[in-house]
Amino acid sequence: MTAVSDHPGERGADDPVKLIGIRESALSLDEVFAAVGDDAAGGIALFVGTVRNHDGGADVDALGYSCHPSAEAEMRRIAEKVVAEYPVRALAAVHRVGDLRVGDLAVVVGVSCPHRGDAFEACRKLIDDLKHEVPIWKHQKFSDGTEEWVGAC
Numbered sequence: 001m002t003a004v005s006d007h008p009g010e011r012g013a014d015d016p017v018k019l020i021g022i023r024e025s026a027l028s029l030d031e032v033f034a035a036v037g038d039d040a041a042g043g044i045a046l047f048v049g050t051v052r053n054h055d056g057g058a059d060v061d062a063l064g065y066s067c068h069p070s071a072e073a074e075m076r077r078i079a080e081k082v083v084a085e086y087p088v089r090a091l092a093a094v095h096r097v098g099d100l101r102v103g104d105l106a107v108v109v110g111v112s113c114p115h116r117g118d119a120f121e122a123c124r125k126l127i128d129d130l131k132h133e134v135p136i137w138k139h140q141k142f143s144d145g146t147e148e149w150v151g152a153c
Helices: 029-035 071-085 116-133
Strands: 017-023 043-050 058-067 090-096 098-100 105-113 136-142 147-151
Touching (some): 017 029, 017 071, 029 090, 043 116, 071 116, 105 116
Parallel strands (some): 017 090
Antiparallel strands (some): 058 136, 090 105
8 A cells, every 4th residue: 555645646736826817807716716626635725805994994995906017927936936835736816906895805815735734824825925025006095085005915
């Protein structure tokens, strides 16, 4: 009998980056979930970032995202770093740009791995690095009439 650690399903897939995108249209949880499906995955972790109605103690009335033309390439670079560090079977990341309303999906990322612990860790690394490194900016308009640009995912 082969040891569990020797099974090919215990390792990352050869080409695990399945979906990377910047979208001007509504994001789909189903699309990301389907992209990270893998028969060898025992764990799938998804993160969904939504537009909230407040920030820094102020009420948010409107929000828009814009990005640098290199944003999608940067997302792919970060995805490749994550799959090099974890046994990822499949990975997907999509981010919305344009005008969004409170409750809209702003970013959806997903990772599948042979085990849940790696899936959680890889998903967290993916969203944290996307937030800090991808050139996407958030323009918030507050109910008191003030506005703010934030370099964020």
